[in-house]
Amino acid sequence: MEEIEMPEGMNPEVLKHIMNPQNYGKLTDPDGTGVAMDDKTGEFVIFTVHLSQEGISDINFATNGCQDTVVVGSMFTEMVKNESVEYAQGAITKIEEKLGVLSPQQKICADMVFNAFVAALINVANLAQGKKEEIHIIKSEESCEVAEGDSNE
Amino acid sequence: MSKLYQVKHELWLDILYASFATGDKEIKDRLYDFSMIAFRHMKWLGESLLEAGSDYNYDRTKRLQKRRCTFDLFNDLIKEVKTAQQEYNGSTLISRIVTDENYFVEYLTLLLADSKNNHKLTAFDLHRTLPNKKLDTVQTHSLTMFLFEESYKEYELILVYAYMQARTDNLLHFNVFQDLIDESHFHLKSFGNMMAQMGILALPRELHELTYKITDISQFIVNGIKEEENAKEQCRALAEAVNDTELSQFFDFINYQENYHIELMTKLLPESI
Incomplete structure (x- = not known):
């Protein structure tokens, strides 16, 4: 994947994801x-995942x-579809490196994505332990409502 | 969940985005009128489902067809109408829908009979310029992001308010929802046409049910007001950034409209009843 240009965010790769988000739904x-949740x-x-012995066989977000x-x-x-869960957890760091310098809002948005994925894995683990949990929710500690002046934009 | 409702939802978007994609003013306006009729079909269908004790959601599966010319677009719309009609039963509402759609197909068939109506489409070619406007790279990026962000939000608002409107017994709320839906239709139309002019027309992404199944209306309104304020700020910043009188005036105009949206939304708060 080419270097992602944020916050301008308008290289062809980014535009492709905006116009047609992958694995959405x-x-x-x-x-x-x-x-x-903020x-x-x-x-x-929200993330939904299908797991197989090999790893993440399908994944969607909304x-x-x-x-x-x-x-x-x-x-x-x-990046993580059809990869192992271990790879996916490592991919969070990889994608953070790829995104480069983010504004405070963008950092919070990225963290919300990663937290939702982690929450889905926790839900899988909880269900495997027999816990009745429809959805696992992680509340965001920070809000993307950043006070004026805190933003890099 | 109703498959028919989903088909009608997708058909509404098909016609609406065909209107945005089309350059010919007269055809664009006719398609837009038909799209609003299709939206009302969807609304009435939703009401009839609820009355019958059934339910619907906003799931979608179809993607936007990026057509090269208007004739491809029109032929596609005729096919979509015929596909939708396979789902119909024989109610009075469905009879009305079929009559409207048959007239729509006749209109499209007439357009297809004259090759002068066939035009190249540039709504999807990513050229990212506006006619008679000189925007630099940063201005173009800002406008692009704004249009994607806000076209999604307007689509979201239309559907969320429609969902709540269909489920309220409160006349004041019903009317406020209708006003907000009408306002968002206008904004979506404005932004969708601008996206098409820039070659970046794309469907707004699908709504997850967490977005429209509202459990705490007060919190929803408080969040919504913050979003409106955020949208106002984005409009103001964009009006300042684009450095073009006509565009700046347009975004200021949208910005000032948001003030009244906040006023309307406040009427939905329990303490204002």
Whole structure:
């Protein structure tokens, strides 16, 4: 994947993800469902995953958040689909490096994506332990509502 | 969940985005009128499903067809209408829908009979310029991001308010939802046409049910007001950034409209009843 240009965010790769987000939507009968929720703004990212012995056989995400969230979610799911869970966890670091310098809002958006994915894996683990949990929710500690002047934009 | 509702939802978007994609003013306007009729079909269908104790959601599966010329677009629309009609039963509402759609197909068939109506489409070619406008790279990027962000938001608002409107018994709320839906239709139309002019026309992404199944209306309104304020700021910043009188005036105009949206939304708060 070429270097992603954020916050301008308008190289052809980014435009492709904005116009046609990959793995967007929800899976039927997922093995795990995770949500990252920002109570302050009502923004969420939700992941559904299908796991097989080899790893992540299918993955979908959805959000009511901004385009930065969509781009990161689209790139991340593309990167981890059909890969092992261990690879996917490492991919969070890889994609953070790829994104480079982000504004505080963009960093929070990216973290919401990663947290939702982690929440889906926690949901898988909880269900495997017999816990009744429809969705695992991680509340965001920070909100993308950043005070004026804090942004790099 | 209703498959028919999903088909009608997708057909509404097909016609609406065909209107945005089309350059010919007269055909664009007719398609837009038909898209609004299709939206009302969807609304009435939703109401009839609820009355019958059934339900619907906003799931979609279809993607936007990026056609090269208007005739491909028109032929595609005729096929979509015929496909939708395979789902129909015999109710009075469906009879009305079929009559409307048959007239729409006749209109498209007439357009297809005259080769003068066949034009190259540039709505999807990513040229990212506006006619008679000189925008630099940063201005173009800002405008592109704004249009994607806000076209999604307007689509989201239309559907969320329509979902809530279909489920309220409160007349004040019903009317406020209708006003907000009408306003968002206008904004989506404005942004969609601008996206097509720039060659970046794309469907807004699908809504997840967490977006429209509202459990706490007060929190929803508070968040919505913050979003409106954010949209106002984006409009203001864009009006300043584009450095073009006509565009700046347009984004200021949209910005000032958001003030009244906030006023309308405040009427939905429980303490204002």
